[in-house]
Amino acid sequence: QVQLQESGPGLVKPSQTLSLTCTVSGASITTNYYYWSWIRQAPGKGLEWVSSIDNDSDNRKYTDSAKGRFTISRDNAKNTLYLQMNSLKPEDTAVYYCAKSWYWAPREYDQWGQGTQVTVSS
Secondary structure, three states: OOEEEEEOOOEEOOOOOEEEEEEEEOOOOOOOOEEEEEEEEOOOOOEEEEEEEEOOOOOEEEOOOOOOOEEEEEEOOOOEEEEEEOOOOHHHOEEEEEEEEEOOEOOOOOEEOOOEEEEEOO
């Protein structure tokens, strides 16, 4: 069973940078056809896909609001995923989840982390 665990600083000020970590256990993040994503849920709103990366190349995707500000990456040796978020805005406040899916069904997540709160406030 693949397990995901998010972590990261909880509170930052607008325009600052924050990096989230997702530590994966139970399987290698380079396993064929695994697909990895960050999803967030703002207070009172639904889930919003933020970014994805595949298992073995640098094929990365971002939602429009994240393009140019967020960077998804992975460290295969540490079996860990990252989401670096620059120029943070109050509207980035949300619980951030990392999740696993399959390459052929990238938005059908079958494993989730427990989520980590990010609050952007002055």
